[in-house]
Amino acid sequence: MSNTGRILAAGALALLLSACASQIDATVSQEPDTPGFLWGLWHGFIFPWSWIGSLFNPDIAVYAVPNKGRWYDFGFFLGITVLGGGSFFGSKKSRGD
Structure with missing residues (x-):
């Protein structure tokens, strides 16, 4: 292949x-103090610790849990991959010159 x-x-x-x-719908809340995108971003960034x-x-x-749903998830994903260095370190190429 x-x-x-x-x-x-x-x-x-x-x-x-x-x-x-x-x-699960029970984990999604629209209350004003429920974690949303920015909290998801922060939680993704500090995930390793x-x-x-x-x-x-x-x-x-x-x-x-509970959180605002998709926006929290998107922030969490960005926090892990972008801010956490996932995409930065994965994109480095070794220089064998």
């Missing part, structure tokens, strides 16, 4: 699996 075929197969599998994802802390302290969570 060629590289392009593998990428297309992985993309199709990811799309198929993501079609099954849903969020929150996760380590959650291993030792059951009162520490890496994800706020």
Whole structure:
């Protein structure tokens, strides 16, 4: 199988699996003090430290529940990938010159 075929197969599998994802309505709240996009961004940025802390302290969570839903999720994703260095470090190419 060629590289392009593998990428297309992985993309199709990811799309198929993501079609099954849903969020329970009880975890989404529209109250004014419910975490939204900016809190999701912050929680995504501090995810590595929150996760380590959650291993030792059951009162520490890496994800706020309830939250505002999709906007919180989008902020959380951006916080992990962009602010957390995920896309920055993954895009560096080694210079073997």
